[in-house]
Amino acid sequence: MACxxxxxxxxxxxxxxxxxxxxxxxxxxxxxxxxxxWIEFTEHADCKVCGTQFVNTGADVGKNKCxxxxxxxxxxxxxxTEYAASYNKGKRRGTQxxxxxxxxxxxxxxxxxxxxxxxxxxxxxxxxxxxxxxxAGEQQFVGRVRDAWAGFVDWAYEWEPQRPxxxxxxxxxxxxxxxxxxxxxxxxxxxxxECKKAWxxxxxxxxxxxxxxxxxxxxxxxxxxRRRSKALQRRMFGCYRRRCRTYGGLFNPTVRPKDVFExxxxxxxxxxxxxxxxxxxxxxxxxxxxxxxxxxxxxGDHDWHNVRCACKQCNETKSNKWDRQxxxxxxxx
Numbered sequence: 001m002a003c004x005x006x007x008x009x010x011x012x013x014x015x016x017x018x019x020x021x022x023x024x025x026x027x028x029x030x031x032x033x034x035x036x037x038w039i040e041f042t043e044h045a046d047c048k049v050c051g052t053q054f055v056n057t058g059a060d061v062g063k064n065k066c067x068x069x070x071x072x073x074x075x076x077x078x079x080x081t082e083y084a085a086s087y088n089k090g091k092r093r094g095t096q097x098x099x100x101x102x103x104x105x106x107x108x109x110x111x112x113x114x115x116x117x118x119x120x121x122x123x124x125x126x127x128x129x130x131x132x133x134x135x136a137g138e139q140q141f142v143g144r145v146r147d148a149w150a151g152f153v154d155w156a157y158e159w160e161p162q163r164p165x166x167x168x169x170x171x172x173x174x175x176x177x178x179x180x181x182x183x184x185x186x187x188x189x190x191x192x193x194e195c196k197k198a199w200x201x202x203x204x205x206x207x208x209x210x211x212x213x214x215x216x217x218x219x220x221x222x223x224x225x226r227r228r229s230k231a232l233q234r235r236m237f238g239c240y241r242r243r244c245r246t247y248g249g250l251f252n253p254t255v256r257p258k259d260v261f262e263x264x265x266x267x268x269x270x271x272x273x274x275x276x277x278x279x280x281x282x283x284x285x286x287x288x289x290x291x292x293x294x295x296x297x298x299x300g301d302h303d304w305h306n307v308r309c310a311c312k313q314c315n316e317t318k319s320n321k322w323d324r325q326x327x328x329x330x331x332x333x
Contacts, residue, residue, distance in 0.1 A: 008023050040058050105124055105125035112126075176189070176191040177199060177201070179191065243297070251301075255307060261275070264308065269310060270311070275310075289307055293306070
């Protein structure tokens with residue numbers, strides 16, 4: 001009889017084979033220890049500080065080398081003292097550190113310490129010696145500062161001077177069209193925000209026509225494009241001001257369709273689906289403004305309490321009838 005999992009000779013209380021014994025399961029080990037059926041492993045060891053013989057049991061077998069807390073603290077203190085003494089002598093973990101010899105300057109003959117970790121073959125101690133060697137003809141100098149400092153390294157091959165770069169012709173920056181001061185950005189027409197506000201001039205519209213007396217803020221629009229955009233806005237959302245004046249409702253000019261859509265997170269309040277952010281007459285999912293619960297033709301207000309976001313299909317199906325809303329919801333379900 002033995003354990004089926006680890007093969008130990010542990011059996012159950014009735015003397016049968018067990019699926020998992022306390023050797024396998026830590027919980028069963030605790031239960032067996034409380035019941036008195038678990039025999040702890042023991043070990044006889046000698047303390048490395050005082051030499052007293054003691055017994056290790058359980059998890060301390062092979063780990064605990066001191067008989068008491070006082071001996072353990074004394075062992076740690078002795079180890080720290082020994083390590084500090086070896087560290088002060090230049091030793092670390094029993095090995096001697098190898099010190100590199102200091103390089104000797106090729107110009108003045110003095111020894112110096114390397115300041116740059118990436119440059120291990122310096123041949124000059126300072127810039128003074130380097131440029132003195134350059135003036136005496138002992139060292140080659142190149143125009144770039146990075147290549148000039150490369151002279152501090154004793155390369156395996158001969159140093160070849162690079163060709164001097166051709167300096168590009170300096171193009172003066174354009175002047176500000178308002179005050180005449182040189183601008184920082186070559187693409188800009190003005191030097192500051194105040195000059196940008198004061199600038200007026202011709203600019204090109206998106207249709208290609210030239211707009212006179214335009215500003216630098218935003219895209220300029222000609223008369224034709226402005227009329228076209230207003231007509232499209234009127235077709236998309238209707239003229240709410242005129243309808244409110246006709247049917248006696250209140251018109252709030254701060255209620256804009258885009259703000260209504262963003263408040264509803266572009267979701268139709270009838271069918272609950274997402275609406276399209278780009279309006280199109282052929283798209284039934286385009287977002288529109290629905291006056292609910294009171295339509296404008298029934299005297300409703302164009303205000304925040306009476307506006308909702310609805311898709312084009314649901315808004316056209318609902319129309320301006322009072323009883324279409326619950327019927328429409330039942331159809332959608």
